[in-house]
Amino acid sequence: MKLSGGVEWAVHCCVVLSRAEGPVPATRLAEFHGISRTYLAKHLQQLSRAGLVSSTEGRVGGYALTRPADAITLLDVVQAIDGREPAFRCTEIRQNGPLPASPQACRKACGVARAMHAAEQAWRDSLKAVTVADLAAGVEHDVGPDTFVRVREWLGS
C-alpha cells in the first residue's frame, strides 16, 4: 500500500501549529522542519482546502489551526493530504466471464469488497482515535516538557 509522503510533513506542521502562540508563516514552518517552502506550501494548501488550517496575510500573518487540536484527528490530516478514496477498488469481477453472478446476488456488495472495506474502516477508526493534541502531548512526553517552550521561542525569534 502507498500513502502520500506529504502526510508526515502535514502532521508535524499541525502539531507545531497546535502549540504556537499565533499564526506561523509558511517560511518558518518550512525552516523549522528543514524542507523547502515550495514543497510545504502544497501541503499547507491541502490542509487549508480541508478546513484544518487558515492563513492570514500581513506582518503577523501565517497559518493557524481552525479549531482546537483535540478536535482535529490524525484521520482528518491524513485525508486532507491523501484524499478519501478507498485503497481497494472493486471492479465487480464477479459479473465477468462465463458464469457472472446474477443481478439479484449483486444487490449486496461482493464479499471480497466487504472484507477489504472493513479492513480500511479499521485503519480509519484507528487514525480517528488519535488527535493532534494527543500527538503534541506525546512529543512533550518523549522529547521533554519544555519542548514547545523552545519551539515557541524559536518561532518568535
Add this chain to the structure above:
Amino acid sequence: MKLSGGVEWAVHCCVVLSRAEGPVPATRLAEFHGISRTYLAKHLQQLSRAGLVSSTEGRVGGYALTRPADAITLLDVVQAIDGREPAFRCTEIRQNGPLPASPQACRKACGVARAMHAAEQAWRDSLKAVTVADLAAGVEHDVGPDTFVRVREWLGS
C-alpha cells in the same frame, strides 16, 4: 491510499482454486474472470512466489492452492500481490531543522510513526481474520449454494 489493482484478481482466483477439483490452467482462470492470461499470469507468479499456489505442467496441470483455504488469509493474498512495505514511511522529520529531537528522545519511535503504524496493524489484523475459505463460503451464501458446482462443471468442460 493506493492498493495494487491485482489484489482483486488474486483473491478471486484463490477463491475459485479453493473449490476446484484439481489444478486449473492459467488460461481457464483468466477466461473464467474475463481477463487476459498475460495480465493474470503476473499475479499468479506473485502468488506462487509467496508460496500460496503451486503450478504443475502437463495435460492435467495448472495452478492449485498449496494449503487448505482456511489456512490462507486475505492478508496473505494481499501481501503476496501488494508487498509487505508499510504504507507510511517515517523519514525522522523530528531530527531535522534548528531544534532536532535529541538522540535520547529518538531511541523511541516518533509518536506520529507509532500512530500511523498502529493504524496499519489494525488494517492487517482485520485482513488476517478472514480466510479464503470464509470468502468462498460467503460466495455460496450470497450467490447460491450450487455456485461452485457450476464453477467446477465449467472448469471441467
